[in-house]
Amino acid sequence: MNGAGRMLGYKLGLDSIGAGILMALDFTGRVAIVTGAGGGLGRLHALALAARGARVVVNDYGGARDGGGGSSTAAQAVADEIIGLGGQALAHGASVTDLAAVADMVAQTMAAWGRVDILVNNAGILRDKSFSKMSVDDFRAVVEVHLMGAVHCCKAVWPHMVAQNFGRIVMTTSSTGLFGNFGQSNYGAAKMALVGLMQTLSIEGAKYDIRVNCLAPTAATRMTEGLLPQEVLAVLQPEAVVPALLVLASADAPNRAIACAGAGTFAAAHVTLTHGVHLGLTADTPERLIEAWAQVSDRTDDSVPASGAAQGSNEVGQALANRR
Numbered sequence: 661m662n663g664a665g666r667m668l669g670y671k672l673g674l675d676s677i678g679a680g681i682l683m684a685l686d687f688t689g690r691v692a693i694v695t696g697a698g699g700g701l702g703r704l705h706a707l708a709l710a711a712r713g714a715r716v717v718v719n720d721y722g723g724a725r726d727g728g729g730g731s732s733t734a735a736q737a738v739a740d741e742i743i744g745l746g747g748q749a750l751a752h753g754a755s756v757t758d759l760a761a762v763a764d765m766v767a768q769t770m771a772a773w774g775r776v777d778i779l780v781n782n783a784g785i786l787r788d789k790s791f792s793k794m795s796v797d798d799f800r801a802v803v804e805v806h807l808m809g810a811v812h813c814c815k816a817v818w819p820h821m822v823a824q825n826f827g828r829i830v831m832t833t834s835s836t837g838l839f840g841n842f843g844q845s846n847y848g849a850a851k852m853a854l855v856g857l858m859q860t861l862s863i864e865g866a867k868y869d870i871r872v873n874c875l876a877p878t879a880a881t882r883m884t885e886g887l888l889p890q891e892v893l894a895v896l897q898p899e900a901v902v903p904a905l906l907v908l909a910s911a912d913a914p915n916r917a918i919a920c921a922g923a924g925t926f927a928a929a930h931v932t933l934t935h936g937v938h939l940g941l942t943a944d945t946p947e948r949l950i951e952a953w954a955q956v957s958d959r960t961d962d963s964v965p966a967s968g969a970a971q972g973s974n975e976v977g978q979a980l981a982n983r984r
């Protein structure tokens with residue numbers, strides 16, 4: 661950790677790591693872009709990366725929780741905070757929904773620092789309503805920021821990461837996407853779409869050492885204000901999510917993980933496949949399928965497929981085995 665990092669690090673309570681037996685995760689020489697870093701979790705991710713030596717592009721378009729409004733003041737304030745603590749930071753007020761503005765942000769990053777190692781897709785908005793009351797515009801607006809915003813940022817950094825033979829991309833997903841939540845169909849669909857994006861980018865990026873992972877945080881921020889009871893919010897310090905982000909952004913990151921982090925607890929979520937049952941194709945297959953439903957969904961011996969091909973292999977394998 662460099663001098664500036666130590667100064668920022670002390671602020672974030674990292675001095676105990678320096679004194680202990682753990683090897684500190686070091687981001688010296690790395691360049692990171694964190695979207696939506698003008699407040700909430702993104703600001704803490706940016707501060708923590710800077711504290712450990714990264715040069716950080718603080719992106720935020722500075723809008724309201726529902727995506728309205730906008731100014732680059734929030735991003736600039738966090739960049740100033742990092743610089744004031746001795747770190748290196750740039751502010752960029754691009755909306756992640758604006759492909760040209762995102763391209764400009766990455767061009768400015770390359771012009772200033774010549775590389776981009778880490779992309780944290782963190783920007784997000786909420787427009788909660790039950791599906792029956794939700795307008796298609798509210799659905800689309802949420803998908804635009806979370807999904808297309810991440811697509812724009814990935815697209816802009818990807819060629820640089822390929823050329824560098826190194827990249828770490830973190831998609832911020834959500835328990836709502838993974839498991840559902842009343843009133844958040846737009847948000848959940850967009851957040852699970854990020855898992856889908858991660859699944860394929862992690863496969864395509866592997867040969868360039870581009871590792872792509874998802875982070876599902878739980879934290880008391882303006883996003884969860886009023887949605888969770890006060891005593892629950894009190895234990896959900898947003899700082900407790902940051903260790904998971906640092907691991908996913910590090911040189912030793914896993915690839916294709918879905919990390920869940922909140923209140924100091926860390927877990928992994930998986931998209932799994934049951935072994936299933938081969939029923940073949942006869943006139944009564946639908947009836948036998950209803951009969952066999954418990955066996956179809958039985959999780960004994962389920963797997964986490966390494967790619968989509970695993971489903972077809974399982975199906976064809978069982979069909980061929982049953983033919984013999």
Ligand SMILES: NC(=O)c1ccc[n+]([C@@H]2O[C@H](COP(=O)([O-])OP(=O)(O)OC[C@H]3O[C@@H](n4cnc5c(N)ncnc54)[C@H](O)[C@@H]3O)[C@@H](O)[C@H]2O)c1
Pocket residue numbers: 695696697698699700701702719720721722723724725727734754755756757781782783784785805809832833834835876877878879880881882883884
């Ligand atoms: N807080 C939680 O418990 C929780 C749970 C699951 C997922 N998340 C996700 O974590 C991320 C951070 O959320 P947070 O809780 O810190 O909320 P937050 O509202 O404090 O932070 C989101 C930031 O994104 C910025 N932003 C919004 N639209 C943008 C755009 N188009 N371009 C650039 N910046 C934009 C906002 O200005 C804001 O600063 C979000 O993706 C959110 O969906 C949060």
